[in-house]
Amino acid sequence: MNSNLSSSDGSVTAAMATAPESRVAIAIAREGGIGVIHKNMPIERQALEVDRVKRSEHGVISDPIFLSPDSPISEALLLMERYRISGIPVTENGRLVGIITNRDLRFEKDFSKPVGEVMTKENLITAPVGTTLEEAKEILQRHKVEKLPIVDEHFNLRGLIPIKDIEKARQYPLSAK
Template identity: 50%
Template sequence: MTDIKPRVFNLGLAYDDVLILPQHSEILPHEANLETYLSRNIKLKIPLLSAAMDTVTESKSAIIMARSGGIGIIHKNLTIEDHAEEIRLVKKSESGIVKDPITVAPEQTVADVQDIMKRVKFSGFPVVENGRLVGIITGRDLRFEKDPRRRVADVMTKNVVTCSRDTTAEEAEVLLHKHRIEKLPVVDSDGKTLLGMYTFKDISKAKTFPNASKDSSGRLLVGAAIGAGGDYLERAEALLSAGVDVLIVDTAHGHSQGVINAVRKIKGSFKKHDFDLIAGNIATAGAVEALAEAGADAVKVGIGPGSICTTRIVAGIGVPQFTAVLN
């Protein structure tokens, strides 16, 4: 049996026990910059993320968090497919340029398009045949269409305004305004191979939420919580394929061998994906060292500090939060 050496701290402080000492400053409030790194590679405009709880964070709240400059962490009390779908909803909610737009085929029906519109909440799609753009179909094309069996090819707009891969968001906005359209497909030099799509909605959102947390493709940042056992690797793979930016190995006791092994396994198994990995929850310097050595890009500090958390009361385990962070 491993020997346990008790250690007693002289003082443990919660945030309610301390105040910041005011000092001389030459910085005006409007000059303050709250940008900070969430993890090794992910920077946020404001240092806020939402809890990975099923009563707090799914796609809707994650979108609001990212638009505001923070990030939402979607909880793990979902099936793997539903979990991945929540990530996709955030990543597709807006982007600088939609690199993989949903497309439809000329032989599909009006009913097919209407079903897709309801499911993904988009109002229009490029029409592609054999990888080449042949038209576009939007709500405007369907507004007065009464026969759901009609083919897309019969109702789509065939003379499509497009732009090249070098078109900037500002130039795309000018074209959208000039032609009074809401979607602008991006095509290759051949004028037909679809590469992506600009949307008026995405460009407008970028102006409305200038501090939004976004990835290199202009999509909103989003995180997801996973466990350290069971289907955690399968879940991680599905979330990464859906585009998640940060995974959090979210457990009650992060300084455990199972969590350390999971961190090492995740970092070693998905090197082809660009993501950061956070692990927790922990409350000691030793836990930070162990998880960092295993490959964690950040740690989640706090055992029992939440207003509704009962860990300290029930189990008598934890460290006051200010002291935990300080250590």
């Protein structure tokens, strides 16, 4: 642990086993404080809770969760539930080939089917590396989408900007980053 940690509002939570882990840490971080995940759980669960906090809002997510077109729908649903997200980029050898969202899955009954068969792959809305949050917001609003994959000149996935992260940045200006 780094002893040089600071928070913009001076709040630091205790590592309490009775606190609801990532939810409290996220709430405290949004107000500029530091939330602590307690250690009274298996290491895998600790890692999941920390990952939830880290992914809760970034503006630009530089290491987004992604799937391959061959991944089963069941894996997409599991990741969406685990990380509380509504869509996942789909890549093939790092190259963006689609995005799978709740809307794509809403009426799907065969969870063994590959995501490549149901994902959105036509007319993908993307932005280049270096896109600002203001530019991203404009693109998201213009195209009425909630997630903006960031791609390089070869269409390799380099990041993701969800509209809810842009909205949270405005709602929680003191948020710990």
